[in-house]
Amino acid sequence: MATMQQVADRAGVSIATVSFVVNGTKYVTPATTAKVTAAMRELKFRGNVVARALASRRTRIVALLFPTTGNRFSPTTSEFFMNAAERASERGYHLVLWPVDPAGDDLDDLVSGGLVDGVVLMEVRMDDPRVVKLSELGVPFTLIGRTRDAAELPYVDIDFETTIEDGLDHLQGLGHRRFGLVLENLEGTPMAGYAPHLRVEDTFRRSVVDRGCAGTVVYAGPGSEGGRDAARRLLEADPDVTAVLVMKDDSSAGLLVGLYAAGRRVPDDVSVLSIASSAAAGDQHHPRLSTMIAPGRELGVRAADALIDRLDGTSTELPHFLLPCVLRPAESVAAAPTR
Amino acid sequence: MATMQQVADRAGVSIATVSFVVNGTKYVTPATTAKVTAAMRELKFRGNVVARALASRRTRIVALLFPTTGNRFSPTTSEFFMNAAERASERGYHLVLWPVDPAGDDLDDLVSGGLVDGVVLMEVRMDDPRVVKLSELGVPFTLIGRTRDAAELPYVDIDFETTIEDGLDHLQGLGHRRFGLVLENLEGTPMAGYAPHLRVEDTFRRSVVDRGCAGTVVYAGPGSEGGRDAARRLLEADPDVTAVLVMKDDSSAGLLVGLYAAGRRVPDDVSVLSIASSAAAGDQHHPRLSTMIAPGRELGVRAADALIDRLDGTSTELPHFLLPCVLRPAESVAAAPTR
DNA sequence: ATGAAAGCGCTAACAG
């Protein structure tokens, strides 16, 4: 663990010079640069990130905040993370996934003293206490998701409104007039107020009325059982329903089973459309589920960019980026590998 | 961002005293403690993690290394992470998920200067370059997984050997004599040499011979298509196969479809057993897949404990912890909620 | 029981 001073001694220069060549902060003669570089090699100099952070007030580390709730990682979540991390890496930052409690109480030690230069929030609720916390703390941050009023906040998000309209357009085009919507029930949990749910439900209810159609919303409990039960309750509320949107991957299977159990064939009697999901999840079922695929990759990249733009001062404008899920009908064949 | 010095001034004591009460490092009179505490409240003192780290050479942050490969997070992976993080938190540490390239080339800046006190590795390969790197760097670490020769390394892992034997016992008990094994094909990728695959394949081949049974191994490509194709090739290699083990969640669905397509009914003609998987994944299918569930929770907790024990000097012995997956037959009913 | 002071390893003026 050679120090910079040791490198300086070895190279016969001052510590400042070493710092300059390490950071490219100032011009240094090729000759001395060479001496320094050699000394670094010989001593296997690594540079102390912590010391540098203390002195320079930046770490080039950013955190993606993940709520420590029982909920698992969805494929979409995973996509956010991997792609945001990759993008950050391309831009010279490290992005790490940081578990924090949903209330944001343990945000302090994360941020205090500049352990991270900035954070991106995911799994955002309509009124998310974490954004208040972060604002107070004065850390640069961006959201994957939106609070109720996010006009002043930098965010990237799925355009749920458009997604739902597109989904309903598609189904209505197929002749459907009576719709169902299956959502996760988060009431009473720390994730209550989860923005995607509320936006989707709102849009669904409103749009269905606008279209002069029938719409029924049911909340599913956890897992396959939850989906089964949701099917039962949906059919009870509207026995004539012919198309249902599901936004809960882990209960899609149960939903299908529940529909079959009630004598409905899918897709002949009832169409099922999984929303804000992934190709992989849709493929789990047979027949393959029609799916509105979340743009996880794009959003991850955009979120990283949005944050790093502010950190680097590359861009000063407030990013507001919305992207709808794209429909992949069940009958579509997997595209040939492009690489 | 009040500093410790400011707190000291406000309380009329020295900075050392503040440090003592903050860390409980030394006894301080209740009276002065009170003064200091008050000053901290008033100034909203947070403490600078980076400065502390530089001075004390520890951050109480540990990293879970996740290889930045195309592969997504499995539910089991997610379970490792969440539970390890929770356990770490209980023991006063922060655990973050840190993406590093599989070769371990970017491990230096993570570790240099003690940014993290220790790391836990996952997705371990038989000859994992990262453990070499980490040894050189001198960072305390533990594995979730095992290299080929892990006798000298601290690890927790799934007992794949026992898992396979148990699975085969189960199937053989049902009367099966001709087995198939579906594995992911990682050849040519950075994750080639992934230890679970090699151990499972080895054990399977050996055990099947010991049992005087037939065994066929096929490698599946990605996704549902991969599973379908695997089914085709499996049946081509052994048309009389009646039981197949799959260790690749995302192609189970395809496998089932492929079997149906070839005229085999599941489970009547062919039994399918998903191994090292999760209850949630098994429930995605209909009929529900028999599953050997990975002990993700237990392993996550154990891994965190193993690492932190070394960091805190709580325990000095080399942890070698193996736990097999537990069988959940398809016909089993979901247990009633226990809370 | 508390304080003084010497670092931890590096950055960034400011000189020269």
Place this chain on the structure above:
DNA sequence: CTGTTAGCGCTTTCAT
């Protein structure tokens, strides 16, 4: 172009 030096905010002997 390179060196001097004063911090960054906190921990930790060593005194008192």
